[in-house]
Amino acid sequence: MKVLIVHAHHEPKSFCSALYRQAVQTLSEAGHEVAVSDLYSEGFDPVSDRRNFSSVLDAGYLKQQEEERHASEVKGFAPVLEAEIRKLESCDLLIFNFPLWWFSLPAILKGWVDRAFPMGRVYGDGKIYENGLGRARKRALIIMTVGGRQESYSEYGVNPPLSSVLAPIHHGIFWFNGFLPLDPFLVLGACADFGGGA
Amino acid sequence: MKVLIVHAHHEPKSFCSALYRQAVQTLSEAGHEVAVSDLYSEGFDPVSDRRNFSSVLDAGYLKQQEEERHASEVKGFAPVLEAEIRKLESCDLLIFNFPLWWFSLPAILKGWVDRAFPMGRVYGDGKIYENGLGRARKRALIIMTVGGRQESYSEYGVNPPLSSVLAPIHHGIFWFNGFLPLDPFLVLGACADFGGGA
Numbered sequence: 001m002k003v004l005i006v007h008a009h010h011e012p013k014s015f016c017s018a019l020y021r022q023a024v025q026t027l028s029e030a031g032h033e034v035a036v037s038d039l040y041s042e043g044f045d046p047v048s049d050r051r052n053f054s055s056v057l058d059a060g061y062l063k064q065q066e067e068e069r070h071a072s073e074v075k076g077f078a079p080v081l082e083a084e085i086r087k088l089e090s091c092d093l094l095i096f097n098f099p100l101w102w103f104s105l106p107a108i109l110k111g112w113v114d115r116a117f118p119m120g121r122v123y124g125d126g127k128i129y130e131n132g133l134g135r136a137r138k139r140a141l142i143i144m145t146v147g148g149r150q151e152s153y154s155e156y157g158v159n160p161p162l163s164s165v166l167a168p169i170h171h172g173i174f175w176f177n178g179f180l181p182l183d184p185f186l187v188l189g190a191c192a193d194f195g196g197g198a
Numbered sequence: 199m200k201v202l203i204v205h206a207h208h209e210p211k212s213f214c215s216a217l218y219r220q221a222v223q224t225l226s227e228a229g230h231e232v233a234v235s236d237l238y239s240e241g242f243d244p245v246s247d248r249r250n251f252s253s254v255l256d257a258g259y260l261k262q263q264e265e266e267r268h269a270s271e272v273k274g275f276a277p278v279l280e281a282e283i284r285k286l287e288s289c290d291l292l293i294f295n296f297p298l299w300w301f302s303l304p305a306i307l308k309g310w311v312d313r314a315f316p317m318g319r320v321y322g323d324g325k326i327y328e329n330g331l332g333r334a335r336k337r338a339l340i341i342m343t344v345g346g347r348q349e350s351y352s353e354y355g356v357n358p359p360l361s362s363v364l365a366p367i368h369h370g371i372f373w374f375n376g377f378l379p380l381d382p383f384l385v386l387g388a389c390a391d392f393g394g395g396a
Contacts, residue, residue: 010247011260046244046305049208062209065345102311103370104302107244111305129356147263158327160369164362171358172301 003027004091006037008098008109015190016145020097023143035087039108045080046111052081052118065119072120084116089133094140094179096169099190100147103165113173123177132178140179142166145190153188162186201225202289204235206296206307213388214343218295221341233285237306243278244309250279250316263317270318282314287331292338292377294367297388298345301363311371321375330376338377340364343388351386360384 005023009016020038028034037044045051050062055076057067071077077085088094098109105113117123122133130136146153146162153162170181203221207214218236225232235242243249248260253274255265269275275283286292296307303311315321320331328334344351344360351360368379 010262013259040245040247046309047238048299048305049238061211064208101246102308102315103366103374104308107246107305107309107312110300110302110308111244113300114305117300159374160366164365165370167362168301168358168366172363176301176357 001032001092002035002090003032003093003095004035004037004087005095005097006039006109006112008039008096008106008112010040012041014099014145015187016097016099019143019145019185019187023095023097032093035091037084037087037112039112044108044112046108046114048111048114052078052115054078065124068118069120069124072118077118077121081115084112085118085121088116088122092138094138094174095143096141097143099145100162100165103160105169117173117177128178129176130178132176134174134178134180136178136180138179139182140170140174141182142169142184142186144184144186146186146188147190149189199230199290200233200288201230201291201293202233202235202285203293203295204237204307204310206237206294206304206310208238210239212297212343213385214295214297217341217343217383217385221293221295233289235282235285235310237310242306242310244306244312246309246312250276250313252276263322266316267318267322270316275316275319279313282310283316283319286314286320290336292336292372293341294339295341297343298360298363301358303367315371315375326376327374328376330374332372332376332378334376334378336377337380338368338372339380340367340382340384342382342384344384344386345388347387 005020007020011017024034024036053067053071053076055071055074057070096109098106148159151157152159155161166184174181203218205218209215222232222234251265251269251274253269253272255268294307296304325331346357349355350357353359364382372379
């Protein structure tokens with residue numbers, strides 16, 4: 001199986017980064033082909049705009065999705081982004097490995113999503129949900145560390161419940177593109193229990 | 199009243215950017231003091247790590263929240279970030295003006311949140327929710343453009359409902375910091391109806 005692990009933590013010594021390395025090792029030893037996007041160590045730029053493209057459809061008005069559609073037709077994605085899109089296209093299992101920051105993805109990972117799922121190439125024109133890139137056969141998994149403890153993220157906790165945090169990612173990013181979400185692997189109390197940042 | 203509008207669209211001619219300019223004009227003409235963070239035009243860097251700080255607590259292990267707490271004590275935030283934090287601290291009304299990208303904030307705005315709400319300075323040690331920065335007296339508002347039409351984002355629509363998109367932002371970013379969320383100003387079908395990108 002081809003696996004793509006997209007990792008988004010700035011500290012290699014963190015528990016989150018240890019989970020990432022463990023996932024790479026375990027999946028590789030099990031015989032899977034593992035590709036990685038270690039966004040912080042690679043200095044990935046998460047800002048989405050004309051830098052996504054080597055092609056130009058309309059130099060006077062940036063309509064993101066129209067430029068994406070055009071770039072899909074003329075092979076006009078910037079090389080750094082083309083490499084990410086290819087990894088995404090070829091994987092059977094997509095893993096997001098990240099710490100919960102402000103009840104969502106860290107910006108560097110959100111920007112990977114903003115940039116690496118272009119209309120035309122990855123979705124659109126009927127290529128969506130069960131007919132999306134994953135065609136309901138590819139899988140996607142969240143591995144997430146959370147600084148706080150379980151009780152503050154439950155349905156009765158003071159914070160937004162983790163279900164509300166995960167739902168838009170599972171539904172709107174994974175399943176929208178035809179990736180079936182697997183049950184997430186969550187580590188709560190990572191700061192408190194492991195002596196490091198989440 | 200002091201208003202801070204954080205705007206996150208890369209195309210000045212877009213409907214979203216027009217909403218931003220209209221908000222600045224209307225609030226200014228009504229006598230309010232309006233500060234802005236126009237993230238794309240300012241080239242804001244949304245990646246959060248040691249670049250947030252001029253100070254260093256532990257050079258060998260980046261624990262984000264501990265570095266934030268330390269920087270809060272020694273005035274150790276990078277100048278560009280210090281300016282954003284001051285705008286946030288002084289506003290009575292915080293407005294996020296953005297297009298919905300992948301059922302969440304564009305990365306450039308998520309990164310503004312990741313970086314401009316540091317522990318110690320903005321929240322923590324009891325400074326949270328009704329005791330947070332806004333102390334339940336400040337307000338916050340989402341102005342959001344959405345490319346798709348209403349029906350696809352309803353509770354029965356194919357996409358994640360907009361309520362599930364807004365809840366973690368309202369609860370986990372605004373209210374977590376003591377800002378009472380106002381009813382959002384949403385424009386759906388922005389692409390279809392206004393001839394431009396959302």
